[in-house]
């Protein structure tokens with residue numbers, strides 16, 4: 001017998017089997033594309049953590065494998081799709097630099113890192129965040145050139161780069177209208 005699935009329109013049992021098979025195949029393909037998304041977010045968050053060298057208040061202690069990343073401190077996810085929509089880590093005394101993997105958090109809308117001690121440049125990958133609404137980096141030690149091409153952040157409403165950061169050069173035409181420097 002060659003055929004694995006025999007379809008006989010006259011048989012309601014076969015028709016029912018076919019319906020169940022279609023539902024099963026559809027749901028597996030949905031859940032596997034969903035997996036791809038949440039693994040990317042998971043990986044990006046771990047990379048961000050790996051470039052933070054000081055965490056004096058243990059803000060990132062919960063960023064471990066015993067919890068889903070949506071339950072990590074400072075991480076907000078969409079209720080339905082469970083993708084990262086916010087990272088809120090202000091005033092945590094964090095030191096280090098910002099990983100370019102942030103550009104893979106493709107559902108990110110709010111990103112608050114103000115009042116920490118991040119240094120180095122703002123990775124240009126941030127320009128891939130089309131949904132980014134609010135980016136607050138003030139009171140850090142970022143330096144380097146601004147630089148960063150924000151023109152891909154088409155939904156950016158506010159960008160706060162003021163306070164202790166030291167920018168060498170700015171290309172205002174690549175920055176959103178409401179950008180604050182000190």
Ligand SMILES: *[C@@H]1O[C@H](CO)[C@@H](O)[C@H](O)[C@H]1NC(C)=O
Nearest residue numbers: 031034035038039042068069
């Ligand atoms: C991704 O989603 C699948 C299906 O809901 C789940 O089993 C898996 O644990 C999730 N992975 C992560 C890292 O959240």
Ligand SMILES: *[C@@H]1O[C@H](CO)[C@@H](O)[C@H](O)[C@H]1NC(C)=O
Nearest residue numbers: 061062063064065066067073
């Ligand atoms: C993982 O995070 C939980 C919640 O913050 C914490 O209780 C637990 O000690 C952490 N585990 C490790 C190995 O750090």
Ligand SMILES: *[C@@H]1O[C@H](CO)[C@@H](O)[C@H](O)[C@H]1NC(C)=O
Nearest residue numbers: 090091092093094115116139
């Ligand atoms: C900045 O964060 C520190 C804790 O790291 C806190 O004591 C201080 O009040 C914060 N300052 C502002 C302006 O938020």
Ligand SMILES: *[C@@H]1O[C@H](CO)[C@@H](O)[C@H](O)[C@H]1NC(C)=O
Nearest residue numbers: 040043044100101103104125
């Ligand atoms: C995420 O971003 C990094 C650096 O920007 C890149 O090398 C990597 O391939 C990206 N994709 C995934 C799925 O991690």
Ligand SMILES: *[C@@H]1O[C@H](CO)[C@@H](O)[C@H](O)[C@H]1NC(C)=O
Nearest residue numbers: 115116117139140141163164
């Ligand atoms: C900002 O710079 C001032 C003066 O150098 C310093 O007193 C203050 O602690 C710095 N704030 C942060 C958050 O690094």
Ligand SMILES: *[C@@H]1O[C@H](CO)[C@@H](O)[C@H](O)[C@H]1NC(C)=O
Nearest residue numbers: 127128149150151152153174
């Ligand atoms: C900035 O990014 C946009 C969209 O990603 C791109 O079209 C443009 O060429 C970039 N400009 C520079 C100077 O890199």
